[in-house]
Amino acid sequence: MFTGIVEALGQIKAINVNSDGARVVVDSGDLDLTDVKLGDSIATNGICLTVVALDSSSYSADVSSETLTRTGFAHYAPGTKVNLEKAMLPTTRFGGHMVSGHVDGIAKILNVTTVGNSVEYWVELPQNLKQYVSEKGSITIDGVSLTVNSVENERFRLTIVPHTTEQTIISSYQAGHVVNLEVDLIARYIERLLFCKGQEDTASSSGISKELLMQSGFIKG
Template structure:
């Protein structure tokens, strides 16, 4: 489990491509200061497992499904990535519940400066938008952000200077893809309600027939 508070910006030092999978070696002295083999690390919001590490680097494997459903396939040598270690029990919960299980990608439609903020419009699928609510949380490339406008296939977030300068979103341009993980709690609620409605024997015809 993560919180969407980026700890460090790492740099991709090596990429090994399989037929449908990848292996990445990422440089980050801060992250490797306190990790063990098998630890979970969020790389641009994707939960990956450290299978090797040294003084300055760690290595992760990327499965075919992750390659297919995220923007990780666009990474190249030297690219920067957002990094966050898993949340410790005694840590501060500065963001929101982030599982690292990315729902898919969105596309940056527009970036604009409004005084000290950067507004970012992101195109998303209709399926993802059902889990987004006004003032709710969303993880974009692993960053916990607040939605301040939501349309059927678009959401808008506002970046404070610290977030814009301290994450890779500051380097992103319009039409770039970003990883999207919608709010975990919203997904549980929506899926529960959908199942409940399907399983219920009470229909509109039943209510009308019984005087409601």
């Protein structure tokens, strides 16, 4: 589990494609690897990767064919910069939101506009993820926990403050750039809850209903 607060910027050193997927080597930049062990997880542009080899300045991980298909790895090459975050500890300050590192899909940056000292990004909203993205809700872009400022049809808007721009790879985004998306876990669980409830003839013993969720502000009618 991660928080979506980027700890360091890294860089892809190598991607070696094989019959099972690929082996990726990542230069860890300023990320402290002294407490990282083989088998630990590191979010790499929001993708939860398991460390299979390690030295003082880089780590290696295996990327499955599924991950290559569903994430931006198909667009990565040696030299590509990536956001890095180690798995959270029980004592970690929870500055972002719950992030699993399981990418739901990819999308393109549609437009970039400077507004005062911030930058606005309009991002493509895939049809299969529309129901999970709401105004003022949370979303993860390349491993960064961000707030959705508005949603319009097939796109949503982010407003990025200078600190986030400086600490992540977001400053490199231009129209057409492909990013990894992970929707809010709570939105997914609510959908599943409602789906299961809809298939039952009797009310759930938990007492949770669509009407209750609407009244509490979790979903809109």
